[in-house]
Amino acid sequence: MRIPILKLKDYLLVSVQIELDDKTALQFQEDILNKIHDVGARGVVIDLTSVDFIDSFIAKVLGDVVDMSNLMGAKVVLTGIQPAVAITLVDMGIVLHGVTTALDLEQGLDKLQQELEG
Amino acid sequence: MRIPILKLKDYLLVSVQIELDDKTALQFQEDILNKIHDVGARGVVIDLTSVDFIDSFIAKVLGDVVDMSNLMGAKVVLTGIQPAVAITLVDMGIVLHGVTTALDLEQGLDKLQQELEG
Numbered sequence: 001m002r003i004p005i006l007k008l009k010d011y012l013l014v015s016v017q018i019e020l021d022d023k024t025a026l027q028f029q030e031d032i033l034n035k036i037h038d039v040g041a042r043g044v045v046i047d048l049t050s051v052d053f054i055d056s057f058i059a060k061v062l063g064d065v066v067d068m069s070n071l072m073g074a075k076v077v078l079t080g081i082q083p084a085v086a087i088t089l090v091d092m093g094i095v096l097h098g099v100t101t102a103l104d105l106e107q108g109l110d111k112l113q114q115e116l117e118g
Numbered sequence: 119m120r121i122p123i124l125k126l127k128d129y130l131l132v133s134v135q136i137e138l139d140d141k142t143a144l145q146f147q148e149d150i151l152n153k154i155h156d157v158g159a160r161g162v163v164i165d166l167t168s169v170d171f172i173d174s175f176i177a178k179v180l181g182d183v184v185d186m187s188n189l190m191g192a193k194v195v196l197t198g199i200q201p202a203v204a205i206t207l208v209d210m211g212i213v214l215h216g217v218t219t220a221l222d223l224e225q226g227l228d229k230l231q232q233e234l235e236g
Contacts, residue, residue: 001119002135002136003122004121004122004133004134004135004136005133005135006124006131006133006165006223007222007223007224008131008223008224008227009224013124013126013131015122015123015124016122017120017122017123018120018122047124104125105124105125105126106125106126106127109126
């Protein structure tokens with residue numbers, strides 16, 4: 001199963017609304033990096049509102065997606081991180097340094113626009 | 119399988135990136151109407167760029183989604199309709215009167231904002 005990636009102007013929007021198993025997460029990692037390259041995206045908003053549990057593998061993949069996207073020149077904003085997910089991320093030592101977060105998709109998009117357009 | 123529905127301000131964004139079988143289409147119909155109700159959406163953009171074939175049943179469901187959303191007070195913009203899909207829709211007699219269309223998601227969102235905000 002693939003997570004749909006929406007393109008809106010220079011940005012990619014992703015709303016994770018299915019349970020992330022290992023295969024889906026890795027497919028997503030590949031898809032998002034390809035899409036960043038294909039459309040020349042400057043920023044990515046990944047909305048995790050519907051994700052209420054992640055394990056260490058998914059947490060690692062998510063951290064990697066952020067780092068890899070940054071390397072490619074696209075800024076990532078994570079939005080809607082639930083309390084349980086925040087706990088897991090920090091427990092796993094994945095502190096996501098330098099990652100912008102926001103409450104929901106629209107605030108994430110606003111932050112991205114502010115940071116990229118000054 | 120469910121098609122994710124993203125909320126952005128007063129609008130809902132949907133990008134159909136999986137093959138639409140009958141069950142998925144009906145589930146989508148139910149989900150989008152519930153979401154319109156839940157968030158009080160004023161407009162919906164449904165992007166069909168990745169859909170390169172639809173049958174008569176899916177065409178009917180899609181037409182119904184537009185009519186039902188309109189009844190609920192939400193304007194629907196369909197974007198990225200492929201040539202083959204346009205042919206199928208017209209062949210099936212589903213002309214989607216009064217439906218705004220646009221080339222892609224961002225133009226669809228622009229059109230929606232223009233129409234709803236004057």
